Amino acid sequence: MSQMQISQRAADRLARSTPHGIARRVRGLSDKAIAWLFIAPTIVLLLAINVFPLIWTVYLSFTDFRANRINRAVEWVGLRNYERVLTDPDIWHNMLVTAHFLFWTMFFQVLIGFALAWLINKNFRGHGVWTTIILLPMMLSPAVVGNFWTFLYQPQIGLFNYVISFFTGADPSSFQMIGSVNLAPWAIVIVDTWMWTPYTMLICLAGLRSIPDYIYEAAEVDRAGPFRTFWSITLPMVMPFLMLAVLFRSIENFKMFDLVVELTSGGPGSVTELASINLKREAFEKWRTGLSSAFAIILFVTVFGAANIYVKALNTVKSR
Amino acid sequence: MSTSTAHSVVEPSRLTRTIAGTLVIVYALVTMVPLAWIFLTGFKTPPDSISYPPKVVFEPSLEGYVNLFTTRTRQTPDYMASLPPPQTWYEELVRSRQMVIAGPSKFGERFLNSVIIGFGSTFLSVFLGTLAAYAFSRFRVPLADDLLFFILSTRMMPPIAVAIPIFLMYRTLGLSDTHLGMIILYTAVNVSLSVWLLKGFVDEIPREYEEAALIDGYTRLQAFVKVVLPQMATGIAATAIFCLIFAWNEYAFALLLTSGTAQTAPPFIPTIIGEGGLDWPAIGAGVTLFLLPVLVFTILLRKHLLRGITFGAVRK
Numbered sequence: 284m285s286q287m288q289i290s291q292r293a294a295d296r297l298a299r300s301t302p303h304g305i306a307r308r309v310r311g312l313s314d315k316a317i318a319w320l321f322i323a324p325t326i327v328l329l330l331a332i333n334v335f336p337l338i339w340t341v342y343l344s345f346t347d348f349r350a351n352r353i354n355r356a357v358e359w360v361g362l363r364n365y366e367r368v369l370t371d372p373d374i375w376h377n378m379l380v381t382a383h384f385l386f387w388t389m390f391f392q393v394l395i396g397f398a399l400a401w402l403i404n405k406n407f408r409g410h411g412v413w414t415t416i417i418l419l420p421m422m423l424s425p426a427v428v429g430n431f432w433t434f435l436y437q438p439q440i441g442l443f444n445y446v447i448s449f450f451t452g453a454d455p456s457s458f459q460m461i462g463s464v465n466l467a468p469w470a471i472v473i474v475d476t477w478m479w480t481p482y483t484m485l486i487c488l489a490g491l492r493s494i495p496d497y498i499y500e501a502a503e504v505d506r507a508g509p510f511r512t513f514w515s516i517t518l519p520m521v522m523p524f525l526m527l528a529v530l531f532r533s534i535e536n537f538k539m540f541d542l543v544v545e546l547t548s549g550g551p552g553s554v555t556e557l558a559s560i561n562l563k564r565e566a567f568e569k570w571r572t573g574l575s576s577a578f579a580i581i582l583f584v585t586v587f588g589a590a591n592i593y594v595k596a597l598n599t600v601k602s603r
Numbered sequence: 604m605s606t607s608t609a610h611s612v613v614e615p616s617r618l619t620r621t622i623a624g625t626l627v628i629v630y631a632l633v634t635m636v637p638l639a640w641i642f643l644t645g646f647k648t649p650p651d652s653i654s655y656p657p658k659v660v661f662e663p664s665l666e667g668y669v670n671l672f673t674t675r676t677r678q679t680p681d682y683m684a685s686l687p688p689p690q691t692w693y694e695e696l697v698r699s700r701q702m703v704i705a706g707p708s709k710f711g712e713r714f715l716n717s718v719i720i721g722f723g724s725t726f727l728s729v730f731l732g733t734l735a736a737y738a739f740s741r742f743r744v745p746l747a748d749d750l751l752f753f754i755l756s757t758r759m760m761p762p763i764a765v766a767i768p769i770f771l772m773y774r775t776l777g778l779s780d781t782h783l784g785m786i787i788l789y790t791a792v793n794v795s796l797s798v799w800l801l802k803g804f805v806d807e808i809p810r811e812y813e814e815a816a817l818i819d820g821y822t823r824l825q826a827f828v829k830v831v832l833p834q835m836a837t838g839i840a841a842t843a844i845f846c847l848i849f850a851w852n853e854y855a856f857a858l859l860l861t862s863g864t865a866q867t868a869p870p871f872i873p874t875i876i877g878e879g880g881l882d883w884p885a886i887g888a889g890v891t892l893f894l895l896p897v898l899v900f901t902i903l904l905r906k907h908l909l910r911g912i913t914f915g916a917v918r919k
Binding site for chain 2 (some may be wrong): 315319325328329339350399402406407418424434437439440486524528570582590
């Protein structure tokens with residue numbers, strides 16, 4: 284600390300004995316220079332680790348490059364990779380699986396998350412502590428969560444099957460959550476809902492708390508019943524928040540990889556094979572680098588496009 | 604609908620509160636069951652962990668934790684009899700299963716990798732984020748909105764899509780499976796969150812503080828370091844925890860870009876196997892040790908969670 288002050292004083296003395304222009308340079312940089320100096324490192328890093336790789340992926344998507352055979356001559360194949368991805372029935376199947384996952388996880392998370400937020404907003408005693416407890420699952424590592432849920436889903440010894448059989452009387456080994464073609468798509472929806480419902484809950488809660496009391500008081504003066512109040516005040520006011528939560532979660536779940544890979548690794552067969560899981564297979568197991576680059580670009584454009592349209596819709600709702 | 608004058612609509616009645624409280628508490632307890640179960644499994648013996656019906660009451664054992672940190676080999680009874688008596692409690696525990704300790708497992712190393720990569724990338728992304736956030740908040744940067752959106756959009760890429768070229772790039776540069784490579788990568792992923800969150804925090808600090816400092820003869824840099832930074836302390840701490848949790852939890856990049864020296868815990872934990880299948884108590888122990896820091900941090904962070912998970916879009 285004292286050393287810093289000494290050097291500070293030295294700089295001051297230096298500054299006083301030099302002409303004005305140089306003094307400015309010694310004592311401090313201009314605002315513009317500082318702005319660029321502060322922003323540049325971040326931009327450079329993102330250019331190197333995000334933009335450059337993205338451009339490289341675009342280039343690779345037009346070639347037949349295979350990352351496991353570097354010495355093979357690389358050929359330019361034009362749009363053939365895109366054509367193959369878009370006509371591949373397996374990839375369309377992945378898209379359907381992803382859509383099913385996306386729709387039902389959003390459906391349950393919005394429903395349960397909103398209900399929970401609504402209940403918490405009644406401000407019962409100790410609501411703070413219970414809210415924190417409810418929030419815990421979403422902060423955990425998705426891969427590790429997927430891993431330990433495989434244990435809960437074990438047909439004979441798993442707790443999940445045991446609890447279900449306890450309440451329904453079914454034999455706990457008569458159904459396999461992650462081994463059965465019919466149940467596996469729901470197994471991943473259940474775990475994702477368990478993990479991420481707190482997310483919608485927290486954002487909805489913020490929405491509910493943002494509604495000023497006087498609006499409700501005005502509704503009471505106008506003799507609006509509780510249903511009317513809910514439909515005409517609560518829901519529209521929370522809507523932008525709810526849509527924001529859905530936006531963030533949809534982007535994440537469209538990219539979903541870690542949780543499901545650890546839980547089912549896409550199986551049985553390919554009934555839970557989400558787009559990202561197949562992308563990983565194509566890129567790092569079959570080593571079709573060119574094809575998987577085209578696949579990756581298509582996925583990215585889809586998320587980006589959908590997110591942009593959605594944000595427009597969100598802004599319309601907000602401005603209403 | 605009858606409107607009673609005893610209470611206002613804004614203030615829920617006692618009965619409503621009790622019902623709401625009960626439902627929320629039931630949900631919270633149910634949601635905790637999976638976590639409690641994996642925690643308990645860590646203290647079971649392997650036979651107890653796979654018993655039917657599932658055991659809620661059992662004799663606690665540290666076998667899972669011992670198995671997590673050691674590798675063991677099965678020996679013949681003759682060989683076991685020829686050994687000197689065990690020196691430590693964990694050796695005794697292992698020998699009761701007709702096995703001897705062959706050496707430490709890789710869990711310690713993987714855990715340490717998670718710590719090094721987590722803290723390294725957190726430091727860097729918060730450092731870069733603080734500078735960029737200050738600049739975006741205080742100066743007129745040309746195309747600021749576009750730059751900010753660009754920074755955010757890098758987060759929309761599916762990790763596997765980014766991993767393809769990164770894999771090739773790192774192989775060429777010799778950064779595959781290195782701590783430095785993973786730190787740089789996680790920094791790049793986290794810096795978007797860091798810039799957006801910290802910009803929100805800087806925006807909340809009144810400009811008058813700095814302006815007063817500038818009038819007092821401080822330079823911009825001095826004002827930033829001595830006036831703004833101390834005000835940002837809470838924001839920086841919250842942002843750091845978010846970055847740390849992300850790096851700690853990350854799986855896809857770690858799976859694809861590391862295999863040995865720099866592998867972190869998430870891709871490692873699921874591969875812990877015992878004799879004849881997965882060693883669930885050891886996995887339970889590993890999961891518990893791995894999740895515990897995050898649980899603690901989440902509780903510390905609860906006031907800022909909303910901001911963190913929405914990139915600063917929703918504040919309160």
